[in-house]
Amino acid sequence: MRLRVAKVYLSLLFVLIVAGSAIGGSRMMAQTAAPVAMTGGMSQGDRIAALEKQNADNAALIAAAQSAGDNAWMLVSAALVLMMSGPGLALFYGGLVRKKNILGTMMQTFAMMAVITVLWALVTYSLAFGEGNAFIGGLHNVFLKGVGLAPDPKYAATIPLQTFMVYQLMFAIITPALITGAFAERMKFSAMLVFMVLWALIVYSPMAHMVWGKGGLLNASLGGRFPTLDFAGGTVVHVTSGVSALITALYLGKRLGYPKVPMPPHSVVLSFIGACLLWVGWFGFNAGSALSAGALATSAFVATHFGAAAASIGWSAAEWIRQGKPSALGAISGCVAGLVAITPAAGFVTPMSALWIGLIAGVGCYFMVVKVKAWFGYDDSLDAFGVHGAGGTMGAILTGVFANSVVYPIFGAGKATGLLEGNAHQLLNQIVGVGIAWSLSIVGTLVILFVVDKMIGLRVSEEDEREGLDLSQHGEEGYDWAH
Amino acid sequence: MQKIEAVIQPSKLDAVKDALVEIGVEGMTITEARGHGRQKGHTEFYRGREYAIDLLPKVKLEVVVTDAMLEKAIAAITTAARTGAIGDGKIFVSKIDEAIRIRNDERGEIAL
Numbered sequence: 001m002r003l004r005v006a007k008v009y010l011s012l013l014f015v016l017i018v019a020g021s022a023i024g025g026s027r028m029m030a031q032t033a034a035p036v037a038m039t040g041g042m043s044q045g046d047r048i049a050a051l052e053k054q055n056a057d058n059a060a061l062i063a064a065a066q067s068a069g070d071n072a073w074m075l076v077s078a079a080l081v082l083m084m085s086g087p088g089l090a091l092f093y094g095g096l097v098r099k100k101n102i103l104g105t106m107m108q109t110f111a112m113m114a115v116i117t118v119l120w121a122l123v124t125y126s127l128a129f130g131e132g133n134a135f136i137g138g139l140h141n142v143f144l145k146g147v148g149l150a151p152d153p154k155y156a157a158t159i160p161l162q163t164f165m166v167y168q169l170m171f172a173i174i175t176p177a178l179i180t181g182a183f184a185e186r187m188k189f190s191a192m193l194v195f196m197v198l199w200a201l202i203v204y205s206p207m208a209h210m211v212w213g214k215g216g217l218l219n220a221s222l223g224g225r226f227p228t229l230d231f232a233g234g235t236v237v238h239v240t241s242g243v244s245a246l247i248t249a250l251y252l253g254k255r256l257g258y259p260k261v262p263m264p265p266h267s268v269v270l271s272f273i274g275a276c277l278l279w280v281g282w283f284g285f286n287a288g289s290a291l292s293a294g295a296l297a298t299s300a301f302v303a304t305h306f307g308a309a310a311a312s313i314g315w316s317a318a319e320w321i322r323q324g325k326p327s328a329l330g331a332i333s334g335c336v337a338g339l340v341a342i343t344p345a346a347g348f349v350t351p352m353s354a355l356w357i358g359l360i361a362g363v364g365c366y367f368m369v370v371k372v373k374a375w376f377g378y379d380d381s382l383d384a385f386g387v388h389g390a391g392g393t394m395g396a397i398l399t400g401v402f403a404n405s406v407v408y409p410i411f412g413a414g415k416a417t418g419l420l421e422g423n424a425h426q427l428l429n430q431i432v433g434v435g436i437a438w439s440l441s442i443v444g445t446l447v448i449l450f451v452v453d454k455m456i457g458l459r460v461s462e463e464d465e466r467e468g469l470d471l472s473q474h475g476e477e478g479y480d481w482a483h
Numbered sequence: 484m485q486k487i488e489a490v491i492q493p494s495k496l497d498a499v500k501d502a503l504v505e506i507g508v509e510g511m512t513i514t515e516a517r518g519h520g521r522q523k524g525h526t527e528f529y530r531g532r533e534y535a536i537d538l539l540p541k542v543k544l545e546v547v548v549t550d551a552m553l554e555k556a557i558a559a560i561t562t563a564a565r566t567g568a569i570g571d572g573k574i575f576v577s578k579i580d581e582a583i584r585i586r587n588d589e590r591g592e593i594a595l
Contacts, residue, residue, distance in 0.1 A: 259532075262534045262535070264527060264529050264532075264534045264536075265529055268529075319528075319531075322531075323528050323531070325528070327528060327529070329529055329530060330530070333530060366531075369530050369531065370530060370531025370532075371531070374531070383530060
């Protein structure tokens with residue numbers, strides 16, 4: 001019985017396939033046959049007009065196909081960048097804290113996914129990417145007014161403006177989330193929310209506008225005054241978040257008991273999974289920053305991967321030599337440092353340069369985290385500054401060294417781009433860009449911290465800190481061992 | 484009746500269990516524990532920071548045996564759990580006054 005039913009299904013399927021291909025085939029023939037039929041018995045002028053029309057139709061078809069391809073990659077990239085925040089960064093940071101703070105730590109990142117998104121729709125997209133002056137965008141695009149499905153050729157000619165908008169949003173989410181590593185285990189959830197909203201308005205939006213926005217002071221592709229090369233956010237994302245992280249760590253002070261009480265990571269396993277998700281997500285972050293699916297995306301993708309690998313080896317080697325053992329935490333921290341440093345350079349550099357940038361960042365960030373932090377004694381709890389601030393700064397400056405006009409002739413074909421090609425001036429521009437990012441982050445963050453501290457207070461009470469953020473801020477526990 | 488409490492390396496649990504079953508010990512209780520003896524733990528490194536971990540993971544095994552079985556059981560445990568390195572653990576022996584099987588109120592050695 002069952003066999004007979006299967007046979008009926010199979011023959012039905014066969015008939016459908018044959019019929020389908022016959023219909024499809026005849027339709028295709030009709031399309032190709034039409035122009036030939038039209039040319040018979042026409043005057044030369046008519047024929048040229050017909051050909052021109054056909055040409056225009058073809059151009060439109062090609063543009064539609066390219067747009068579909070680019071848009072597919074950009075939507076995937078946007079999703080990949082969101083995956084970097086949750087679960088990537090949430091797990092990476094969550095594993096590094098003590099177990100009484102895991103939910104509090106993960107919630108800080110997750111809250112950005114919700115709050116920054118709403119804020120982006122209301123006002124920050126407009127402040128970052130709307131028409132404005134050299135420092136900040138205007139209010140033309142508040143409530144996403146005018147942000148439709150037609151492309152904006154100044155930003156990305158082949159994808160809907162809404163794709164560009166939502167892709168950039170994912171960067172605006174992860175940037176403040178990175179800061180949370182510096183004040184882990186001791187900040188009030190309420191104060192953190194207010195701080196982040198103000199930070200998105202006062203630090204992130206202007207910085208993104210200056211580097212990537214229309215008319216921005218540092219915009220390299222839209223004719224800024226000091227064209228700073230920042231392919232995917234070395235200054236906009238990593239320098240701003242890393243430097244702001246240092247300021248918050250200094251302002252809030254150390255965790256209770258630091259550095260006498262041991263505070264080892266409660267689960268390097270979680271951090272390990274998080275770091276691997278970050279590595280994968282970073283392809284969306286960097287290769288997606290090509291804003292298209294062509295060769296530029298490929299070179300950014302390749303550079304990203306090579307930078308991460310070299311940095312992981314660099315950090316591990318430094319650790320192996322100095323401490324006798326290469327740790328898993330060291331290997332993944334090095335990989336993140338390399339991804340940070342290659343972020344501004346991806347899309348501008350060759351794979352070999354990417355290896356160098358990664359190696360320098362891996363070893364450099366190891367010394368920042370292990371040596372420099374101990375010298376100064378600040379409690380940058382999860383090394384947001386040591387990895388993102390330091391790695392971002394190194395990467396931004398090294399971009400000025402290694403940027404190559406063959407990979408991406410951003411200043412015109414054959415025109416020297418980086419120092420190694422003979423354009424020493426670019427190094428200066430990179431330093432200006434980094435300097436502005438540092439200054440804006442220091443001043444902006446200090447002002448915000450002061451205001452929020454006066455308004456609602458930044459730190460949890462000593463009692464709450466001892467109890468842990470999970471219970472004191474959220475009324476729940478990450479791990480329930482009793483059941 | 485005697486109670487043997489043995490704190491051993493977690494990796495030696497299977498060997499000790501097999502050795503006890505071999506000599507006819509019928510029941511045992513296992514607890515995952517943390518502790519240290521004279522060795523005082525070890526150090527771990529996280530991002531260059533040194534942490535002294537003084538409480539190491541151990542397994543605590545409790546067995547109650549008849550007086551006649553005591554030395555045989557101790558010998559089985561020490562032989563199976565010994566690596567010769569520090570951290571192999573310790574055995575404590577104490578007297579047990581009474582044993583009661585809950586199912587049928589049997590008392591004394593027959594309840595073991």
